[in-house]
Amino acid sequence: MSLGERMRRGRLALVAGVGAVALATACNAGAGERADEPAAPEVSAAPEAGVMAPAKVEVIAALTGCEPKIRIDAEELRQGVCHTGPADYLITTFPEERLKETWLDSARVYGGRYLVGTRWVVSARAETLDGLRDRLGGSVREL
Numbered sequence: 001m002s003l004g005e006r007m008r009r010g011r012l013a014l015v016a017g018v019g020a021v022a023l024a025t026a027c028n029a030g031a032g033e034r035a036d037e038p039a040a041p042e043v044s045a046a047p048e049a050g051v052m053a054p055a056k057v058e059v060i061a062a063l064t065g066c067e068p069k070i071r072i073d074a075e076e077l078r079q080g081v082c083h084t085g086p087a088d089y090l091i092t093t094f095p096e097e098r099l100k101e102t103w104l105d106s107a108r109v110y111g112g113r114y115l116v117g118t119r120w121v122v123s124a125r126a127e128t129l130d131g132l133r134d135r136l137g138g139s140v141r142e143l
Contacts, residue, residue, distance in 0.1 A: 055093040055119030063135050064089075077103065089124035089132065108143045116141050 057080040061068040068080030068091060076099055079092045094100040100119055107114065115122040115129045117138035124132060129140050 055095075055117075057091050057093050060091050060093070060120060060122070060136060064132055087124060087128040087131075089122055089128060091120065091122050093120045095119070104141070104143065111143055114141050114143065115139070 057068050057070065057078050061080060061082055064082065064084075066082035066084050068082050070078065070080045071090075072079040075095070077092055077094050079090060082089050082091065092103065094103065097119055100116075100121060104114070104116070104121065112123070113126050113129055115124070115132055115136065115138050117136060120138075122129070122132055122136065122138075133140060
């Protein structure tokens with residue numbers, strides 16, 4: 001894939017993400033504005049982040065306070081490594097949910113615990129996953 005095509009896809013993903021946030025904000029506007037109408041409770045997959053992390057290595061890494069080093073940039077997946085003071089971890093994102101599930105099936109050979117979200121997986125030591133889940137959402141899977 002050429003650099004121009006990757007940049008075009010990146011811009012498209014950014015525009016789609018901004019559009020989704022704008023749509024979600026517009027749909028929620030006005031809720032609970034009347035004194036006799038209680039505001040709807042907020043449901044959060046990640047207490048600190050308030051949202052489920054999107055499937056983009058750089059965004060997920062930023063939510064955890066890391067600047068990733070990209071190891072793999074392929075059509076099937078992107079993978080970045082985060083080296084931080086308290087922990088090191090691997091962020092893997094996928095363009096489709098089925099590719100994530102295939103990757104997880106392959107990872108069963110190695111066992112372990114993984115933090116799994118929509119089209120992304122974080123690999124880290126078990127004690128690190130709980131802290132990352134607070135920021136990213138997702139669920140911890142034992143393989």
